[in-house]
Amino acid sequence: MNAMRKGIYGFFGTALGAGLSLMLAISANAQEVMNATLYGDMGVVSQDMLNRAGSDGNNFLHTNGNYEQTRYYPARQINASNVSKLRPAWIFQTEIVETMETTPIVVNGVMYVTTAFNHVYALNAATGEQIWHYKHNMGPVTTYCCGPNNRGVAIYNDRVFMGTLDARLVALDAKTGKVLWNKEIADPELGYSETMAPTVANGKVLIGTNGGEYGIRGFVKAYDAANGDLLWTFYTTPENSVGVWATRDATGRDMLRDIAAEKAALAKMGDPYKTLGGGVWQNPAVDLATNRIFFMAGNPSPDLDGSLRPGDNLYTNSLISVDLDTGKYVCHFQYIAHDVWDLDAVSPPVLVDVKDAAGKTVPGVLHAGKTGHVYVHNRDDCSLIRFSEAMVPQENMWVLPTKDGERMLPGANGGVEWSPMAVDANLGLTYAINLHQPMTYHVESTPYPEGKLWLGGAFKVIATEEQWGNVTAVDYNTGKIRWQVKTQQPMIGGVLVTAGGLVFTGEGNGQFKAYDSETGSVLWKFQAGAGVNAPPASYTVDGKQYIVVAAGGNTQLNYKRGNNIMAFTLAE
């Protein structure tokens, strides 16, 4: 709890710290995950289990469901014909009443969830009872953007992994919550912080970095799951970040770049790669067949001011693929070269077979942009096959930001923000949640103010204009919108689709809803009492399927805060 670190509580902490620590130590010993069986220790997650997560109807082992990140859950006990009987099974309240973006991870009846400010809880997934509770000992320096979020743990073998706001990677004993190792990923004073859940593959813990709103150099790093040793680093901004001086975006629209002025600036100031941003906010997808990973790199820094960063600013605003073993570059595709609107690439990529332009089925990659398009790529070389119809209004693109501000749609939060999509490959549909939040874009050039926010201007929400959101199903083989349902508020959180024909997603007003995945009909809803702005998950314990989601509101869009983990199952 952040408040525990603050003034008045500091005294309380000092006075009672010793006693509390003793109590916690005693209770921690008593509270362990107990699930060893005749057939072995069921709490240990093998690489084989992680590989087969997509067909595992009992566990939820990856933040986005499986290595392909489809967020498609194969259980169908809860389905379109009975979802109206879905009821809360239990509610767990965490210690932190702040923004929640966690995806619960479930292994053999044990659930792992995180909160803002990096607490981790292990819960009994059938009853909601707490097994253990870990509070990260946060350093005084945190430099995050968009809220003190955490999007969850990764699990592998006997341990769970979490990135922290003070830019550390922590490995905990999954049974007890005890720290096994704790490594600094980067210096938080320079603008680095962690909110994403890591991904573990073949013994490597993969993690990117926040920081696109600071003068950082983005990266993905791989750590040895056993001991936390750094294995490789891929920088999202190469030493030559200039590129091809692209004047059009991925959809062919002119971005109004002044190439001559940029070339002059480049000659004067050199390549800006060291403070160019390119944060990686969300999990990489893992292609087991080719041993490659795919991830998105975010906006260049400073967000709105291109004058300090001439060139295409490679590989910001890009889909990137690298080799899992070495971190070596394989391919990339840049959506917006030299972005000055922060309409970047954040929502995690999804691996699925797609039809190419000739109608041939090929391994593909999907990404939903803040622009409001779903982009469909060929997995071999990252090339773009097609982009979808716009899911939100686009107006005045690409007007350049000015000192007094220019209105352009979408606003800088999207389109699709960090929210992961879900894909039902049987229907050929991908489900995305969108924002419509009109903004003006203001530019003002200033040098990097040493570890402080560096937007190069301001994004201003137009308070007098209506805001709303939508849930959109896109046929990724044609790019056409199949169905679309408007929501009262801009959407942020994430989507789950199930074999039961259901799409689950929550809203800032506390509504958690199930839609018919074929038609978009709302089949069920529940008022959670705080914003439901986290990606849902599902699992099965003792033959009973559950849907679980965090309801903690959202800092970025200022939705009502809460502290609930809510699990639902069918009424008897």
Add this chain to the structure above:
Amino acid sequence: MSRRVVSLFAALVFTGVVQGAAVARAQSAAPAGIADQVELCSACHGEDGRPVNAETPIIWGQEEYYIYVQMKDIKAGRRASEIMSGVVADLSRDQMRALGKYFSQQPWPRLAFKAQEGDEAVANTMASAGQCAQCHLSGFDGDSRIPRAAGQTDTYLEKTMLDFKYRRRLNAPDKASLLETFSDNDIAAMARYLAALQPH
């Protein structure tokens, strides 16, 4: 434990344990190496955490890293302050870090301040347009590098926002770009609204 419960508990602790101490004065002695500086700071920022005048900010209970960064910026000339530039000129990084830590651990003084009718509506519109909660968090409690604004003095808050707006304060340039889009009257209303908020 919810913030409210902690708050209540802490209040009880203070009533019971710190009874008799001058106001809510912290009993923790300043660490060696900064004792003289703490005494100097207290001359303006207050012996009991209540600033001696309304233009001086509350620093008791302010965010540790924020306090340090401000001293660092004043020393480097990124934030102008006639009084403070002399105070921090000879401080080492370790001393500034220690001062940040020390003051952040003192209890935030609760000043009774009432906003005017209509201030809240103006403040909410501003906060929504400026996306203030993204950094200052709900309740304007702040965190780490981002200062607590809730319960700060209204005069200091208004002066700070106007200093950003009119480019007199330069060490957070994005604040200037944002605040220049708001009127002076709206900024004054926001300052009153924030001053009347009680930190969690």
